[in-house]
Amino acid sequence: MARKTAKGPAAGSDPVVEGIPEDATALPPKEKQLGSSKAVETMFRNATRAELDLIALAATKANIMISLNGLIISALMISGAFIFAQTAAFLLPAGVFMMTAAASIIFALLAASPERAGVFTALREWAVAVFRRQARLRDLRDYLDRRHDAPEGEPINLLIYEHRVRLTRDENWERMQELLRDRDEIYHQMTDQIYWLGQVADRKFRFLDVSYTVFRWGLLASVIAFLSVKSFIGLFPGVGGSGAPRLQNLGIAEFEDIYEPSAVQQLADGRILVVEDEASRAISIMSLAEDGRLVENASTDLKITRAFGRKLSDLEGLSIDDANNVYATTSHSMNNDGERRPDREQMLRFRIEGNAAGQIASYTKLRDDLMAADDLKAAIRELSGEEVDFEKLNIEGLSYYREARHLLVGLREPMAGDMSIALAITNPGEVFDGTAAPRFGRPILLDLKGGGIRALSYDPVLGSFLIVNEIEGHEGNRYSQLWSWSGEPSVPPEPIALPDIINLNNVESIDSIVVDGQPRLLLMSDEGNEKKNKPARYMMLEYSQLGG
Numbered sequence: 424m425a426r427k428t429a430k431g432p433a434a435g436s437d438p439v440v441e442g443i444p445e446d447a448t449a450l451p452p453k454e455k456q457l458g459s460s461k462a463v464e465t466m467f468r469n470a471t472r473a474e475l476d477l478i479a480l481a482a483t484k485a486n487i488m489i490s491l492n493g494l495i496i497s498a499l500m501i502s503g504a505f506i507f508a509q510t511a512a513f514l515l516p517a518g519v520f521m522m523t524a525a526a527s528i529i530f531a532l533l534a535a536s537p538e539r540a541g542v543f544t545a546l547r548e549w550a551v552a553v554f555r556r557q558a559r560l561r562d563l564r565d566y567l568d569r570r571h572d573a574p575e576g577e578p579i580n581l582l583i584y585e586h587r588v589r590l591t592r593d594e595n596w597e598r599m600q601e602l603l604r605d606r607d608e609i610y611h612q613m614t615d616q617i618y619w620l621g622q623v624a625d626r627k628f629r630f631l632d633v634s635y636t637v638f639r640w641g642l643l644a645s646v647i648a649f650l651s652v653k654s655f656i657g658l659f660p661g662v663g664g665s666g667a668p669r670l671q672n673l674g675i676a677e678f679e680d681i682y683e684p685s686a687v688q689q690l691a692d693g694r695i696l697v698v699e700d701e702a703s704r705a706i707s708i709m710s711l712a713e714d715g716r717l718v719e720n721a722s723t724d725l726k727i728t729r730a731f732g733r734k735l736s737d738l739e740g741l742s743i744d745d746a747n748n749v750y751a752t753t754s755h756s757m758n759n760d761g762e763r764r765p766d767r768e769q770m771l772r773f774r775i776e777g778n779a780a781g782q783i784a785s786y787t788k789l790r791d792d793l794m795a796a797d798d799l800k801a802a803i804r805e806l807s808g809e810e811v812d813f814e815k816l817n818i819e820g821l822s823y824y825r826e827a828r829h830l831l832v833g834l835r836e837p838m839a840g841d842m843s844i845a846l847a848i849t850n851p852g853e854v855f856d857g858t859a860a861p862r863f864g865r866p867i868l869l870d871l872k873g874g875g876i877r878a879l880s881y882d883p884v885l886g887s888f889l890i891v892n893e894i895e896g897h898e899g900n901r902y903s904q905l906w907s908w909s910g911e912p913s914v915p916p917e918p919i920a921l922p923d924i925i926n927l928n929n930v931e932s933i934d935s936i937v938v939d940g941q942p943r944l945l946l947m948s949d950e951g952n953e954k955k956n957k958p959a960r961y962m963m964l965e966y967s968q969l970g971g
Contacts, residue, residue: 463610467610467613467614467617470617471613471616471617471620474617474620474621474623474624475620477624477628478620478623478624478627481534481535481624481627481628481631482534482535482627484534484631485531485532485534485535485627485630485631485634486531486535488527488528488531488631488634488635488638489528489531489532489535491638492524492525492527492528492531492638493528495520495521495524496521496524496525496528499517499520499521499524500521513649513652515648515652516645516646516648516649516652519641519644519645519648520641520642520645522641523637523638523641523642523644523645524638524641526637526641527634527635527637527638527641528634529634530630530631530633530634530637531630531631531634533630534627534628534630534631534634535627545566546563546566548566549562549563549566552566579598580612580615580616580619581595581598581599581602581612582612582613582615582616583615583616583619675960675961675962676716676717676960676961676962677958677959677960677961678717678719678951678958678959678960678961679719679958680704680719680721680958681697681699681704681707681719681951681958681959682699682701682704682951682952682953682957682958682959683699683700683701683949683951683959684697684698684699684931684932684947684948684949684959684961685698685699685700685737685738685739685740685819685931685932685949686698686738686739686740686741686751686821686878686931686932687741687932687933687934687945687947688741688742688743688749688880688934689934689935689936689937689945690708690743690747690749690775691743691747693710693711693937694708694709694710694711695708695709695710695711695717695936695945696708696741696749696775697709697932697947698735698738698739698741698751699738700736700737700738700739700949701736701953702734702735702736702766704724704728705728705731705735705736705738706724706727706728706731706735706738706780707719707724708720708723708724708727708775708778711936711938713939715938715943715963717961723778726778726779727775727778727779727780730779730780730781730783731771731773731780731783732783733766733769733785734766735753735766735769735771736753736764736766736767737753737754737756737767738751738752738753738754739752739753739754739818739819739820739821739931740752740818740819740820740821740822740832740833740879741821742821742822742823742830742880742881743823744823744825744828745825747774748772748773748774748782749771749772749773749774749775750770750771750772750821750823750830750851751770751771751772751773751821752769752770752771752789752818752821752832753766753767753768753769753770753818754767754817754818754819754835755767755768755789755790755816755817755818756815756816756817756818756836763790765787768787768789768790769785769786769787770785770786770787770789770854770855771783771784771785772784772785772851772855784855784856784857785855786854786855786861788860789861790813790816792860792861793813793816793846794813794814794816796813796863799846799863799866800813802865802866803839803844803866803868806839806866806868807839807840807842807868808840809839809840809842811837811838811839811844812837813837815836815837816834816836816837817834817835817836817875818832818833818834818835819833819834819835819875819876819877819878819879819931820832820833820834820835820845820876820877820878820879820890821833821879822879822880822881822888823851823881824847824881824910825881826910827847827849828851828852829847829848829849829851829864830847830848830851831845831846831847831848831867831879831888832845832846832847832848833845833876833878833879833890834846834875834876835875835876835877836875838875839868841870841872841873842868842869842870842871843868843869843870843871843874843875843876843892844866844867844868844869844876845866845867845869845876845879846863846864846866846867847863847864847865847867848861848862848863848864849862849863849864850862865912867912868912869890869906869908869915869916870915870916871890871892871894871904871906871916872892872894872904873894873895874892874893874894874895874901874904875892876890876891876892877891877892877893877903877930877931878890878891878930878931878932878933879891880933880934880935882907882935882944883935884935884942884966885907885935885966887907887908887909887910888907888908888909888910889905889906889907889908889919889933889935889944890905890906890907890908890916891903891904891905891906891930891931891933891946892904892906893929903929903930903948904918905918905919905921905930905933905969906918906919907919919969920969921964921968921969929948929949929950930946930947930948930949931947931948931949932945932946932947932948932949932961933945933946933947936963938963942966943963943964943965943966944963944964944965944966944969945961945962945963946961946962946963946964947959947960947961948960948961
């Protein structure tokens with residue numbers, strides 16, 4: 424009978440191992456390699472995208488600053504001469520604002536610039552080396568290339584273009600193959616690339632922050648400078664120059680779009696009203712610049728001319744009364760074909776309010792009234808011994824005589840021999856109200872050395888009427904002569920000498936005007952030519968320049 428072997432540990436077995444579970448002796452599991460998790464790959468993808476979005480955002484904000492400041496600089500350069508030339512003090516806030524915009528746009532350009540990140544560091548190192556006499560101008564390229572290369576002793580990162588572009592095509596392929604075989608190196612270079620993108624974004628946002636800061640504080644400084652200058656000029660008006668404008672005196676200026684001014688009158692609001700011979704541009708209203716220049720406005724002129732609703736041909740005279748009613752007259756002469764035309768036979772009364780003409784009244788029978796005025800013709804014959812023929816009627820002067828409330832009409836033609844004729848309408852209000860025909864006062868004969876009246880205006884500074892006509896010189900040439908007349912028929916006019924430097928021919932318009940509280944004598948010449956694009960000219964005189 425077989426004997427059973429007792430169960431127990433086998434011979435030679437290790438008593439320490441006995442009783443330990445079998446799975447406890449297995450090898451530990453291998454550690455997962457870095458990046459094998461999908462979350463890590465997603466992290467790299469999102470981080471890269473975030474850095475690229477930041478760089479794009481910086482570029483967008485930089486473009487906004489470039490556009491905004493570029494517009495500001497352009498506007499200041501274009502309009503600066505018009506806005507600030509009149510008051511030089513305002514060049515200070517304008518200069519501050521322009522410098523602010525220029526500095527802001529420079530830093531915005533640096534933020535948007537595609538320059539490599541190390542270029543400014545390289546420039547700084549090169550400048551220091553030049554200062555220390557360790558480098559020269561030709562070494563600048565070496566300093567820039569040194570910054571573009573990968574740091575010495577470190578491998579090239581193929582994901583960073585600054586490193587990659589230094590390689591040849593074959594070198595790039597060889598290094599790429601090596602990189603693809605090493606997963607750890609791939610993640611290392613991806614990490615390095617994200618860091619490099621962050622450096623680029625940081626550089627752009629630093630420049631962008633400076634750009635916005637300069638603009639913000641520069642704008643505040645510009646506002647403070649403007650308010651300071653404005654307050655200073657308010658306290659000391661003489662400093663800004665507004666209290667004493669640089670009026671033109673002897674300088675002859677040229678119009679832009681006025682060719683044949685035949686009469687001028689300053690309105691109550693300070694603007695200048697001018698009439699011309701041509702119906703297409705019969706009436707113009709101009710404002711006065713501080714230096715005395717006349718500023719035209721074509722759209723306003725067209726609007727006012729159309730407001731009359733009629734053709735106004737050969738306007739020749741202007742005046743204004745105490746109630747700011749404006750009086751105007753056409754020449755009442757025949758046209759070049761010897762024909763009478765209704766548009767050339769009008770006397771007008773109207774008001775200018777703002778940029779509109781209103782309360783327009785007219786009288787169109789003056790020529791017929793004069794031709795039928797036998798008493799008037801007889802009075803002229805009695806005074807001069809000459810017969811006058813109003814068929815030759817040509818009116819070129821008009822002035823409201825405030826003391827007598829008469830409307831004086833100056834005739835270029837006819838003349839009573841060598842004497843010029845001025846007629847007084849004694850009831851202008853009734854005439855334009857339509858309640859009566861004109862009543863004529865006793866005719867006034869003036870010795871103006873053989874020339875008919877070309878312009879007639881009352882001058883409150885001189886306290887007399889100013890008359891312009893043309894007389895013949897010693898050499899047979901005709902020139903414009905200025906006269907002063909007291910308004911008394913028995914007192915002859917006296918010639919007024921103009922400065923020798925004046926060279927205005929065919930003067931037909933004259934008026935005493937006020938520019939910023941200073942009286943000036945405004946003269947205009949009817950010597951322009953629209954076909955030749957040659958505008959008429961005008962000038963202003965101080966009264967001290969007039970001679971007896």
